[in-house]
Structures are given as C-alpha cells and as structure tokens.
Amino acid sequence: MEITINDAAKKISQNKNIAIAPHVNPDGDGLGSTLGLYHALVKSGHNVKIFVDDDIPNAFRFLPGWENFIRPEEQVDGIDLLIVLDAEPERIGRVTEVIKAPILNLDHHRSNTKTANFLYLAPERAATGEIIYLLLDNMQIELDTNIAICLYTAIATDCGFFKYSNTSSFTMQTAAKMLDYGVEPNRISEALEQKKFTDVKILPAVIDTLTLYNDGKIAIISVTKDIKENCDSTADFVEYARIIEGVDVAIVVKYSDDKVTRISMRSKYTDVASIAEKLGGGGHIRAAGCTINDDLVNARKCILAVVEAEMAAK
Numbered sequence: 001m002e003i004t005i006n007d008a009a010k011k012i013s014q015n016k017n018i019a020i021a022p023h024v025n026p027d028g029d030g031l032g033s034t035l036g037l038y039h040a041l042v043k044s045g046h047n048v049k050i051f052v053d054d055d056i057p058n059a060f061r062f063l064p065g066w067e068n069f070i071r072p073e074e075q076v077d078g079i080d081l082l083i084v085l086d087a088e089p090e091r092i093g094r095v096t097e098v099i100k101a102p103i104l105n106l107d108h109h110r111s112n113t114k115t116a117n118f119l120y121l122a123p124e125r126a127a128t129g130e131i132i133y134l135l136l137d138n139m140q141i142e143l144d145t146n147i148a149i150c151l152y153t154a155i156a157t158d159c160g161f162f163k164y165s166n167t168s169s170f171t172m173q174t175a176a177k178m179l180d181y182g183v184e185p186n187r188i189s190e191a192l193e194q195k196k197f198t199d200v201k202i203l204p205a206v207i208d209t210l211t212l213y214n215d216g217k218i219a220i221i222s223v224t225k226d227i228k229e230n231c232d233s234t235a236d237f238v239e240y241a242r243i244i245e246g247v248d249v250a251i252v253v254k255y256s257d258d259k260v261t262r263i264s265m266r267s268k269y270t271d272v273a274s275i276a277e278k279l280g281g282g283g284h285i286r287a288a289g290c291t292i293n294d295d296l297v298n299a300r301k302c303i304l305a306v307v308e309a310e311m312a313a314k
C-alpha cells in the first residue's frame with residue numbers, strides 16, 4: 001500500500017532492527033541512498049544491516065561505509081523491517097529470500113511494481129537520494145559529512161551531474177546543502193570519472209559498433225562478449241551514442257550470455273521507459289533498460305524494430 005513520507009518515517013522509528021537493500025547492478029543512487037540512510041539510522045540508535053546481492057563497482061568504493069555491505073548468503077536473524085531502495089522488491093535479488101520482514105519501499109521509478117507492504121513512490125524526484133534527504137529531514141536526523149557524501153553521490157549520478165531533464169531546483173538545492181556538510185564535488189567527480197587504462201584502450205572497438213538508424217535519430221552501440229571481457233566498466237559507453245547531433249534514442253546492446261542481452265537506452269524526446277516496459281523492463285522517460293532473452297545480434301534487431309515502431313507511432 002502507498003504511504004506518505006511521514007508514515008515511512010514513523011515505520012522506521014518504530015523498528016529497531018533494520019535491513020536496507022538497493023537493486024542488483026547497483027548504481028550511484030542505489031548505493032548512495034542505502035549508505036546515506038545506513039549512517040543516519042546507525043547514528044539514531046538502530047541496528048542496521050545493509051545487503052546487496054551483487055558486486056560493488058570499484059568506482060563507488062570511495063563511499064564511506066561501502067565495506068559494510070553484506071551478501072544475502074550471510075544469515076541474519078531478527079530483522080523487523082526491510083527497506084528496499086531505488087527499485088521494487090523483485091529487483092534486490094536473493095535478499096527477499098533471506099530477510100522475511102515487512103518491506104518498506106522508497107523509490108522514484110514510475111515503473112515500480114507496487115508489491116511492497118509499504119511504498120513511498122515519488123516519480124517527480126530525480127533520485128532516491130532526494131527522498132532519503134526528505135526522510136531524514138522528517139525524522140529530524142542531523143546530517144553529517146558521511147551522510148552528505150552518500151546523498152550527494154546518489155543525487156548527482158542520477159541526474160548526470162545536473163545535466164539531465166530530471167534536474168529540478170530541488171535537486172540543486174539539496175545537493176547544495178550537502179556542500180554545507182563538507183562535500184567536495186570535485187573529489188566525488190574525480191572518483192567517478194577515473195577509468196581503467198583498459199576501458200579507454202577498448203574505445204575504438206566500442207565505437208566501431210556504433211551505427212545510426214532512422215535518419216540518424218537512433219544510435220546503437222554493441223558491447224560484444226569480447227569487449228565485455230576486456231574492460232572493467234561499460235557504464236559510460238552509451239554517452240558516445242547519446243551526444244551525437246540529431247540522435248534522439250541512444251541504445252547500448254550488451255552481451256550477458258549467449259541467450260541473454262541487456263539493453264540500456266537514453267533519449268532526448270522519446271519515452272524510453274514505456275519501450276522498456278513493453279519488453280519487461282523499466283526506468284525513467286529519458287533513461288530506461290530491459291533484458292532480451294536472445295543473442296546479441298537478434299536482440300539488437302529486436303530493440304531497433306521496437307524503437308522504430310514507437311517513433312513512427314508518434
């Protein structure tokens with residue numbers, strides 16, 4: 001059932017033993033909002049465990065407290081409340097199998113499946129980090145440098161460092177407040193921008209797959225098995241498609257295994273969330289993704305056909 005942020009704050013205050021988990025394939029918002037809430041709840045006397053059913057990308061290992069994340073293999077008893085952040089409970093992997101507690105879900109994805117026991121959903125927020133800021137304000141928990149670093153990272157990464165259309169006045173004002181608690185934006189950008197040597201050297205192979213379709217309105221990049229195995233992070237490849245003049249929808253088609261291909265999309269005009277939803281995925285209007293159970297070549301044809309059809313219908 002959907003609740004207010006007030007109710008969410010009360011639910012948390014009433015429970016001593018809390019687990020928090022972001023989605024698998026964790027990003028800056030998932031990890032930053034989980035850690036920001038973790039530091040705040042520990043400070044206010046809760047027993048808190050943080051779970052993630054995935055590896056933490058190296059890029060985010062500057063976040064204070066990241067080493068406290070545990071895998072769902074670890075048996076933890078006596079949790080009163082499981083807080084799921086930045087996605088619906090179906091997307092936190094095996095954590096829901098291990099933690100049998102009522103679920104409080106805080107999210108900003110309009111594709112949220114609304115299956116949690118208690119849900120605060122705010123699609124107008126650029127990041128779950130903004131929701132955590134509002135929650136802590138409501139709970140009257142004073143911020144500190146650690147919390148601020150985590151929330152700033154959550155907010156800044158989800159709005160492309162204040163470049164995407166989801167950037168609101170509230171987004172910037174909240175980020176600005178984090179600076180008052182000691183956040184150095186240059187340090188966070190430097191940590192996130194740095195790349196492995198291999199990830200820069202692989203770029204010619206990545207760019208070689210870049211092709212335009214539909215009068216240059218669609219750009220697709222393939223991350224083949226070979227590319228994937230020879231680089232550390234594929235997260236920024238979509239940018240090379242997105243920044244091309246005239247491109248509306250930028251797509252990265254990424255090898256997962258021989259019959260599973262992951263798709264991520266960015267757009268300037270087309271609603272890519274509804275395209276992703278048609279294929280069983282989700283996301284935001286300007287940034288969304290899905291998985292296609294086929295090999296990379298077929299998945300690339302499939303997503304192109306679906307996006308072309310969607311653009312033709314408009």
Ligand SMILES: [Mn+2]
Nearest residue numbers: 029086128158
């Ligand atoms: Mn998010």
